[in-house]
Amino acid sequence: MPILLGRRHLLRAGLGAALLPGLRSLAFAEQPGAPLLVLVNLRGGMDGLHALSPADSAHFVDLRAENLRSLATGPQAGHRLDASPAADFRLHREAGPLAEIWQDGRMAIWPAAGVPQATRSHFEAQAMMGLGQGLRAEAGGSTGWLAAWAAGAAPPDAAIAAISAQGGLAPELRGARHGLAVAGLGDGLAPPGSAFGDAMLEALYRRGQGPVAEAGRDALGGLRSIDRLLPRNAEGRPLPYAPAVGVDYGPGREFGRALAVMAQTAKLNPALVAATVDLGGWDTHEGQPGRFADRMRVLARGLGAFDADMAGLPRRWTVLVASEFGRRLRSNRSSGTDHGRAGVILAFGGRFGLGRHFGEWPGLAPEALDEGVDLRVASDYRAVFRTVIADLAPSAPPPFARS
Structure with missing residues (x-):
């Protein structure tokens, strides 16, 4: 059977020698350095149903304006995933680099994930997710879940175990030992x-x-x-950072620059186990089509560059992308969508580890909706994060207690 290699495969193959799947475990049996988890927070409540549309769902088509859906045909057509027999799922047309990673077999997607307790408050949902909580009333300290996990996963002699590639520590890293906010390394x-x-x-x-x-x-x-x-x-x-040959973070704009800081730090410091960055602008109550396309373009171009740049990192790494909640099924009269419940979580990694997976899809039939208006949360975000991190670092303590 012939092996077909696309542009991203060739770039990731380094010197032109693409590893066969059967050799993967042998070639990467021992990876120097600690495993690295990169958390991308999409602040503002990304519309998961626009990012990943069930294009042939009659309920979706009936309740959503066409320009707020990823279609199966025409100029608004999204990237077909062939992910589930339940629906023709299409990634947004600007998400080409992410679709390539899915086709590489290195991405997992949960199409209906989120905080189990209903909330449409940005502050409340982000606070719960930052502390690894599922309910408002859960007892919790001031330490973020990623900070707690990094403390158990980092080597004992790590000087820097975690970074936020922005002006301040993300809530998930609050209270971290050996953690820093690093907005840039140029100076x-x-x-x-x-x-x-x-x-x-x-x-x-x-x-x-x-x-x-x-x-x-x-x-x-x-x-x-x-x-x-x-x-x-x-x-x-300091010399300017030189990413891998062919990698350009420029189309990712401010997000791309933050990802370049992460990549450079990970290459310099094999003890780095956690990194975070926020990408905002997803609170699209009005004028969503253009705004959403811009954010998806920045997200996909930035992550595509990071994926290619990290291809040669000789240790395990995973990128985890999540938002505090999704948007309503029915679009509003301002060409936008209002706060909803379930959203999309996706994760991808390098040449070893995380493979293709598609999570539970509850559907958009009226009887399947949360309170009759929202995509139901079928996967607790904590269970999703546990699954991803267990694949990345099987021997490290899990990030959340099972509930």
């Missing part, structure tokens, strides 16, 4: 004030007691550990 990671500022901060935290001083020492150690690894020119200035 290095030396503390402000150069050598004098570094000495002042060192003196401030060296003999301090308590969590603040401990966090200060951790942060200084982490900054220094990454800064020392950055390649520099003759004047000592």
